[in-house]
Amino acid sequence: MTDPEARVTIVGELYDPDRTEFREGADWRLSTRxxxxxxxxxxPGSQWIDAVHGHAGPxxxxxxxxxxxxxxxFRFGEVMRWNDQPWQAMHQRxxxxxxxxxxxxxxxxxxLLIRIYLVDAASGILRGQGLVTWPPHFASAVRRAVDEHLAAADDDEAAGRELDELYTRYPTAADLVRHRALATCKGGQQ
Structure with a gap:
């Protein structure tokens, strides 16, 4: 992937000039940028594009x-129900x-500004992008959780077991949010 600060994302063009296919799903990256x-x-159809742009509800x-x-x-209005994506620093690195x-x-x-990108997994084309913000209470909760995560030893096997246990006990993302959310928020529009 090219340098993220130098990369320009344009709807209708490749999200990453080096890739024309993506695994379906989500990925989130946390960086000093x-x-x-x-x-x-x-x-993705127009309803998904509208959702990422913030036109389908918060x-x-x-x-x-x-x-x-x-x-x-994460959830986008009524179009995209609760979904979740795990994150580990070692995998991001x-x-x-x-x-x-x-x-x-x-x-x-x-x-905290969040950039959202919707990519056609079959072609790598960027179909939509949006900007929202996380309010201070949520950004602070994420910062504390990331700091604690970075202070702990990397243990991919333990992370796998924890993820399996969470998904066994809470089979849907909505269940996870309802029963295990450390913090929640509604994203603000930029």
């Missing part, structure tokens, strides 16, 4: 913390070496 949420799906987010991983749950793990420095009153 900001937070990105990438959603890849095959041939974006909602929830943070779930386990000792060796974090999960971000391996997959995205150009993204230094961490979060931007913020004052306690600042919102």
């Amino acid at each position: 900001g937070v990105e949420l990438l959603i890849a799906m095959r041939r 974006a909602r987010f929830a943070l779930i913390q386990a000792p060796h991983l974090l999960l971000l749950a 391996r997959m995205y070496p150009d993204y230094p793990v961490g979060l931007p420095e913020l004052t306690p009153e600042q919102h």
Whole structure:
């Protein structure tokens, strides 16, 4: 992947000039440059594009913390129900070496900007993008959870067990949010 600060994302062009196919699902990256949420799906229709742009209702987010991983749950209005995606620093470092793990420095009153990208998994074409913010209480909760995660030893096997246990006990993302969310928020529009 090219340097994220130099990369320009244009709807209708390849999201990543080096890739023309993505695994369906989501991925989130936390860096000192900001937070990105990438959603890849095959041939997303206009309702999904509208949802990412914020035209289908508010974006909602929830943070779930386990000792060796974090999960971000997200929802876009009524179009995209709760989904979740795990995150581990070691995986981000391996997959995205150009993204230094961490979060931007913020004052306690600042919102954190989140860039959302919707990519056609079959072609790699960027179909939509949106900007929302996380309010200070949610950004602070994410920062604390990331700091705790970075202070702990990397243990991929333990993270796998924790994820399996969470998914066994809470079989849907909505269950995870309802019963395990450390913090929740409604994303603000930019």
